[in-house]
Amino acid sequence: MADIIQLLPDSVANQIAAGEVIQRPASVVKELVENSIDAKATSITINIKDAGRTLIQIIDDGTGMSETDARLSFERHSTSKIRKAEDLFSITTMGFRGEALASIAAVASVDLKTRLANNDLGTHIIVEGSVVLSQEPASCSPGTIFTVKNLFYNIPARRKFLKSNTTEFGHILSEFERIALANPTVEFKLYHNESQLFSLPRTNERQRIVAIFGKKINQNLVAIEAETSIINVKGFIGKPENARKKSGEQFFFINNRFMRNPYLHKAIVNAYKNILQPDSVPSYFLFLEAAPDSIDVNIHPTKTEIKFEDQQAVWQIIHATVKQSLGKNNIVPSIDFDMEQGFEIPVLTKNTEIKKPFVEINPFFNPFDEKPGPAKNQNKSISSLEKENTANWEKLYDGFENEKNLTDDLSSTSQIESQQKLRESNFSGKYYQFKNKYILTPVKSGLMVIDQKKAHERILFEKFMFSLESNTGISQRTLFPKSIELAPKEHSILMEIIDQIKMLGFDISDSGNYCVTVNGLPADSSDQEPEQIIDKFLNEYLNTEIDIKTRAKEKIAQALAKAAAISSSQALTNEEMSELVDMLFACSMPNFSPFGKKIISILKTEEIEKRFS
Incomplete structure (x- = not known):
């Protein structure tokens, strides 16, 4: 049999290695900026275009490199940080493996200009797909300029699986935040599509x-x-x-x-x-x-x-x-929460009479006797007991929350009936709220339990999706325009999606200096203040994992639905609960929230009766 094992070309080996080091544009930013930090830079400028797909440029005033070092920096495992294995246990620099530049050059076009401070001329090198296209002396400022273009141009599959520009730039912002926080004595500037997002002076x-x-x-x-x-x-x-x-x-x-x-x-x-x-x-x-x-x-x-x-x-x-x-800072009580709280024991004096401990009992109580003796309810009329029972109806369910196997989940195949049949399943029209979180209502098969917040999320989500698809969002004007100051990252994300959120009913405009002016909110955004709803929406949007390009509208609708929904601790009137249930069963998918969480469970009559048999 002929020999079949062979060494891979360096270009192929570098592409394979790049898969671990360079996962997305943010990885390039991280590696290059950390190199600038290691080069003792005091000022770093980052230029990004199209979330790093088209351009990533890092400019620093660090030590720069000689011509030989500049060329050698693109070779795998070439580094100035360590010399022997023992050095791995005394590392103080950001990088040390010597893989980053070789990995970047394997999957992009890289242009390097660098000069030592005491040299008159610097070095200009162009590398594309691990191949050095040119190397020549050049006139440039002390320090280093890395320009990375067309990331993953030679790996279409990797480029295809990049997320939307909003998502990819969000990852770049996250890397920028981490590096900028770790190095407050370094000046940073960040530009995206020629717009300045950050200008951070040296500080504490x-x-x-x-x-x-x-x-x-x-x-x-x-x-x-x-x-x-x-x-x-x-x-x-x-x-x-x-x-x-x-x-x-x-x-x-x-x-x-x-x-x-x-x-x-x-x-x-x-x-x-x-x-x-x-x-x-x-x-x-x-x-x-x-x-x-x-x-x-x-x-x-x-x-x-x-x-x-x-x-x-x-x-x-x-x-x-x-x-x-x-x-x-008097933020927590002085008690230790790790210790059980003790009883209040009064101080005893010499004249204090010590009472013997006793237990109060009801001598007439018999758990096997259906007719109660002269207990505390003996003198109460049947009508008053019925009223008390109705008032304390929720107490009947105190034990349910810790019991297992009581719920019968609604599956999409066996138990989810058509919306009309489910709505007509002998609803009693009576609604009860448990712990200001769940809506309980008797149905033909038992007791239906509805998570009120998740139900409202589903209702709002479908309304917002309709508004986004049809551009028919209704805006509710605020009494006065509200100016809201945002963090630079939040402002950048909001400007990326401002056209879509206007379709939902937001009347919002950019007023400069990371501020926006709100004149109106979506009509279904409950009674929250503009600053509160914007803050919640951005928090949910930035932390929503679904970010496929074709589902960008869904991500916006999900985030706003979660931000605008009623809370899990909000008390509701019987009319409000009835309206919420009616709107829920008018939805196309009433059984699950926009995030796939279950909204409805049924405690079957048989299961309830078993508890008392």
């Missing part, structure tokens, strides 16, 4: 956070700091009343490197225990410092997963520091 950590996330966040920041022999912790945490049901303002940095660490995230969330709204996430910006040999950054190609030598000790330090800072 707090001012950099405010510059990126807007002035509103400044009042929400609580400083924390701790120095230990294992790790130093400093930074800021958010006040619990400002915690929101979103991610995006949670940042860990270790030795100026952004990292993801769900384990340490739990240390912070646990410190907020009992003072956060359900499902809310506190903001935090923590800058950790540890000896380089006590952490391992070489466990993932993106270098964002960091392993600590003593992770449990780090967890305890962060948890204690956050909890102490919350207590110092």
